[in-house]
Amino acid sequence: MTTKVPKNYYEILGVTREASAEQIKKAYRKLARKYHPDVSKEDDAEARMQEVNIAYDTLSDAEKKQEYDFQLDHPNFSHSNANQTQGSDFTDSAFHHYRSSQQQSDFSGFEDLFGRFGSGFGGGRNHQHDGAMRYKGEDQHARIDLELQVAYDGSTQKFSLQIPTYNAYGEAEVQRKTLEVKIPAGLKDGQQIRLNGQGQQGINGGENGDLYIEVHYPATHSYHVDGAHVYCHVDISPWEAALGQNIRVNLPNGRHVDVSLPKNAKTGQQLRLKDQGIPSQPAGHLYLILNIVLPVAQTDQQLRAYQDFAEAFHQFNPR
Template structure:
């Protein structure tokens, strides 16, 4: 059975209001009415228009038709009209409007025994959005306020958007890409059907100090040249609090010190990640006479050539 696009038949978008649909139908019916039209296919076009308006002009049938349009179609993927099959029992609750309806219309509303028995019901669609949190939120948990713009119909049937604000609990141990499910906070259902769910995908706010890799965290830690060369005990602030670590003698920029289990905390069956402190040798400025004298002394006595091995 070929799928019929009733919106295309009336020449209106799927977001058209009830008034727009009615106006489009009346205009086209006057144009193609067999008593006044000289078009060769006037009678067939009038039947198509009546059938389309019989669905789109009825709020419940239109809602059911819109829901049906989201159903998978058998056969190759592509535009409407390729091997369409409605779900079993889909048309229950609606009656055919006339004896001249197409096979498409009859199949859609084939399971009716006379008058409407009950309104069409359908669960609302799930909604998806992104929530941005800090690394500290993942370490300690947090409550965040999320403002969403959601579509709805006004009294004239036009699609408008309104803002909705939710307080969201961010559990400890969440990672980037993880989704938080808020049951019943998605799109409203049709005909009394339940609302869909809202899925919020976790995204970390950028932070120059940290790089996150799954549940592992990399933190850049500056060290003085003498701390790197001679070794030192230093205090480092981390997302879980300050720690004291040992810098091994002879350390260079890029050396990693692993702190096991101090990455993103465990959640469910996922274990805690690790924290890697990435050393970065920071040079003091030569902004005083004494500092400049020290650098000059180093240049004379150390005979250090950082480019000696380049090109090997």
């Protein structure tokens, strides 16, 4: 009786053993468009799609691919005969030695093509059910710009997103989503919110991917944000700067605080208000950046005031 030799996974996908991760992914997408049961007219589409999924599941995973390559190079150490316990144990030992002898850099950075952030068509985690591989949908990413006050008080925001995805034919398309998201107080600039199951749909009944929303607070003429720290530009008068007077500063959260300026304060000087920045864990600081503004002299009295000022500081030379 002739034993049927299993088809080589590389042959199934139509790639060579030297194929790159990107080439393997492209080959899978091409075959998925051809044999996906929902769109294919081939009589054996379901069986072929299952075959393609199994091949891709092996070759897209660094560890599985390495073990599979070892088995191809060492056919005498096959696991196929379950009764040969001694042979199987020896195979495991031989493969472990084979892996240990490889340079680790050969596989560094070889992440699951469709796993973690920015996964692709076919998803990252997969499961098998009734002979068909289930693939987790692609995780998606979006960015939203918020008013700085939201960082202090939190808010519920409703917004629309255009999510890149693939249709049943494997063709790229854009899906529009309208979401209502609760934004908690204390989110730092650049921090992400994870929405479970709001990413790309899974394949063959696999779970949906997740949606990661990155929060940003755009700079204005008054404020800019760096992580949890907030920088506020504050205009002050020459006499407030010289005399070190008290000023009232409006905070991004709508409240205000009284600040005592140091005497002879300078333009560009920063004053730190501890824990008055974004209330994250730990809280950021609020930095006041001072800017001395000279008033315009419009009356004779104001001109005389500048003249008196010049006479009082006749030795001062700003250049």
